[in-house]
Amino acid sequence: MTGLVDINNMKKTYVMGSNMVRALDGVDLNIKHGEYISIVGPSGSGKSTLMNMIGCLDAPDSGSYMLDGVDVSDMNDKELAEIRSEKIGFVFQGFNLLPRLTALENVELPLIYRGYSHKKRREMALEALDRVGLGDRVHHKPTELSGGQMQRVAVARALAGNPPVLLADEPTGNLDTNTGKEILAMLEKIHDQGNTIILITHDKELAGQAKRRIEIRDGRIIHDEEVRK
């Protein structure tokens, strides 16, 4: 397996009023294809910033970042948008589905931005919805779905274009315990099918679901360990 995420000495500083906040203070991180990894840390630890960096939503002040063999640390807005479209699938805590669109249309959305044809989009979106077990609800709007189902649609949207990285940011945060477990089981299954999953959470127990756990505090990685079950 070749390296998928290769981060070297990444630094990022934010200005909050008169304070300088060192969100990332020299992070080194390597993630291989097919890994299931969790990034855990309390709020303010820098994990959200790290997620934004991995997800190509933001650019670091210094350090290098190779994603799937491409150097993304110096890319402009347009190139980053293309990289996000090709390489990243996001799953958010708040589902972040577009309320006016049906489940199918939501899942098709990233494929529209890739410029795929209508037919190809439909096929890929239906397949992704099938994978998350929502093949029978494709024409429902988010308001007609339960929280667990909405999160499944969000996972399907992240999976639809087969991006190499699946970034899940507190995917169970808005769900009850049982539904949360269902979603985690589904992520496990998706990982078993070969997808790389990066789980961002503040919950250490949840982080234990992954195969490798990274703990971050004050902008630095303080633990990086295999999880033994």
Added chain:
Amino acid sequence: MNFLQSLKMAVTSIYSNKGRSFLTMLGVIIGVAAVIAATGFALGSTSSITDSIESLGANKLSVNILDRNSNRDIDYEDFKAFTDENADLISMMAPTVNGTSTVKYQTTISEAVNVIGTSPDYAEINDMHVQDGRYILELDMEYRQKIAVIGTAVANEFFGRTDPIGETIKLDGTPFTIVGVLEQKDGGQDGGEDDVIIIPVTTAQRVYKSATIRTFTVLVSESENVAKTQALIEDFLFETYLSEDAYRVFNSAQILDTLEDITGTMALILGGIAVISLLVGGIGIMNIMLVSVTERTREIGIRKAIGARKSSILSQFMIEALVITGLGGLIGIVIGVGAIFLVISNFVPPVIDPMWMVLSFGFSLLIGLLFGIFPAYKAANLNPIEALRYE
């Protein structure tokens, strides 16, 4: 992402906000409808005036006497002497004195009937021939005969099926003998061209006590002599009045020129009003779009996170603005055309100029482009991280 996709997204977004989208469009709808209706009215009235001027013919000169204080007058006889002198240039001449009279025949009384005092040539110049009896003759002029030629509307009103010729009617109490009935011109309606009584101008001057004839119509025999004849008449009038301000001589070409100037000015004013109303509509659109961008900050964040480029967001919002203004423009055109046929056609003939439709539609799109670009630019440049955090 292709154009069709953006269009579909824009339509979906407009449709899911029907009420607001309609209110946003309203400015453009009203602006465009106003332009179409107003230009329709302007073109309609211009065409009806142009038609009536063109029906006068190119060889016709119209002489108006403006001087009111002068004790110098030009009578029918004076003008007749002048035209006879220039018979090689002038083929016909008719003075007109207009008046209204209360007409009485036996027990039938009709008020405010249009009476025209004129000369024999009037029939030829205005294409008003008699169907029965005779027209005014030169002899009637000379002797100030109290004879009358009546239109079909007058004939029907007073005489029904009986023959009016030889009967005597009273105009404001003065008895006139009917010598002829005119051919029907516009359906014999009350108040139309057929509701008219024609008497010799010399008699009219006496009956109406208006000594001065204010209007003469002159027919020039060859059209290339129109300008020459016009100058000749002006010279003749100047000799009498000794002032260029006392009279005006027009030919139909001049009147048409003046009319075109007026139409041009009217179009400019209408265009100005249209621009202003559409600009106001455009500001409304910008306002709503800015609100919409703020409301949809999170949506924009999501779209960016899953791979939308700046250009995709920009085009989505631009197309939304263009669809709103384009749709508003189309609805405005439909309403404007409807107004022309349903309302304006009651006053002037309905005229639809496709140029104004294209122009106002194009201008509403331009407004969409101008006022959509700022909100769309704002949306496209949102930071995805902050946009995703927006509640």
